[in-house]
Amino acid sequence: MESEMKATGRAPTNIAFIKYMGKDERGNALPNGQGKNFPENGSISLTLDSLYSTTTVHFSTDYSEDSFTLDGERHAKEAERVIEAMDIVRSLADLTLRAKIVSTNNFGKSRGLSSSASGAAALAFAASTAAGLRLSERELSVLARKFSGSGSRSVPPGWVEWKQPIFDEAGNLVHDSYAESFLPSDHWAIADVVAITEVPSKEVSTTEAHGRVQQSPYRAARLAAMPRKIEDCKRFIYERNFPSLGRLMEAEAWDLHLLFISSGIRYIRSETLRVMENVERWRREGLEAYYTINTGQDVHVLCHEEDANAVRRKLEQLEGVRDIMIGRPGRGAHLLEEHLF
């Protein structure tokens, strides 16, 4: 029995072309945290391969409390969120055992690299499996979403849509919110070249941002434009129309950050803008590359797979760029045979 209550999950980061920001408050009224991290709009993303979280969860009578380490260290704030997540899993599995949770990222955190997404998805897979649950991909996506919204997108492989919840007129939930692939990872050989800028980690957490954007005078207009944007984005991906996807993605990145700025939050730094200006210049010079940014100051440069090294070399020469990582379409969350402990 004891040996079966241990599992290790691995899940990658994802890069969103249409972003998640703002939580649907109707979710708060649902029982048992069912509506946790319901997004105010759907989003479209690509699951990546090379940046990932790996997490081992072990339930045992040996433990009198949950313990959590990330990259060998204890982080009080993350531990709190992880224990909250473990309580959800224990409730689903009707368990009371405490657990030891060990997690590693193969990249830095709090850099707008969606470490919370990959972490949430890896934890969802490891914890639910260790607890004896056998969840479907959709159920795993729902569980990861409760841990960290965009974690839902790090469960399925390839090109992914995260769906908004659907309520009927009486306010009853008729369709849950989860992410699923709409195209496999080999549909299109696009690379995400991430430029890590030389600026301190962000001052306002994504969690805090989700709350503050509710006050933006521009929120309603942004949300009203979303269904059309999502439809366009999916069509451009189906058609492998990179210029149209690229322009839509850049406009959406700015739109997200207009929402932030109008809420008194500025993630875009002069170093960020400098990279964006250079991407625009390279494009005028013939290199097909487009940028996006998450809730942070680093820049994701999307390009054709065969241009990834050219983009990397150009980024390396820019002042203010500290590090570069490349992600490609990936397989999503999965279990590993080997455990971290």
Place this chain on the structure above:
Amino acid sequence: MESEMKATGRAPTNIAFIKYMGKDERGNALPNGQGKNFPENGSISLTLDSLYSTTTVHFSTDYSEDSFTLDGERHAKEAERVIEAMDIVRSLADLTLRAKIVSTNNFGKSRGLSSSASGAAALAFAASTAAGLRLSERELSVLARKFSGSGSRSVPPGWVEWKQPIFDEAGNLVHDSYAESFLPSDHWAIADVVAITEVPSKEVSTTEAHGRVQQSPYRAARLAAMPRKIEDCKRFIYERNFPSLGRLMEAEAWDLHLLFISSGIRYIRSETLRVMENVERWRREGLEAYYTINTGQDVHVLCHEEDANAVRRKLEQLEGVRDIMIGRPGRGAHLLEEHLF
């Protein structure tokens, strides 16, 4: 007679704390260009002293056509606007004579330094006087507005409000749009230290921007918030409350540029943002300074008069800053005895 048909006007630039962007289309329906450059929102500005345009207008039978030089050169596009302005003056004065118009700026143009504002106000004063009209300050402000919207603000001295037009329910104009002082220039010793950045002149003209912002999904929400903003801005100036004015001014500068970005226009460059970030840093270090930007990439740093040289020295040390100019509260448009020719 001939000698009396020559006049020289001088008018300064102004810096707006609440900006003018977007034209009220109801003005187009009024006869004789009466509603030209009606603003969609009122604005609040400070008339400056040291950056100005000087313009001499001479009507004479000697001229078979209007001629215009700016800083000794002919500019086809400006000439077109100036001749259009002269036609308005000729119509008001019932004149048919052509004119020679010579104008100089003591600073560069197309830099977001409101050269069109000072130019319009100087031309309005010179041309109307040369044509024998004796206009009140309010009438001069209306005339300058028709030449270039924010020109209306460069006519009165000191702390200025430019008022929106007022229409009744039937769509009749019941109050014209003009600017007037609400406090004299000696009310408050504030300086405007302008950092000219090392970037090319802007790619989208202010005139084009006025049209494109009509399509922004965020325009309506911006306009809805304006009356309250204007009221707050005037109160902070009355009270000489610099922190509140400064924060409002910075938020308004960003709000203006959110409108631009959501219309596909980006005037803020990484060099611009770098100056803004430094102003924020200096403020954290105790120097009371706040920024604003116009329809361009240069940064206006507002500070107490006694800090102007400290701000200048700090700006001089920043990479990407090409030139610095300082403006102080000024006297507005006036006539000169000496002519340019």
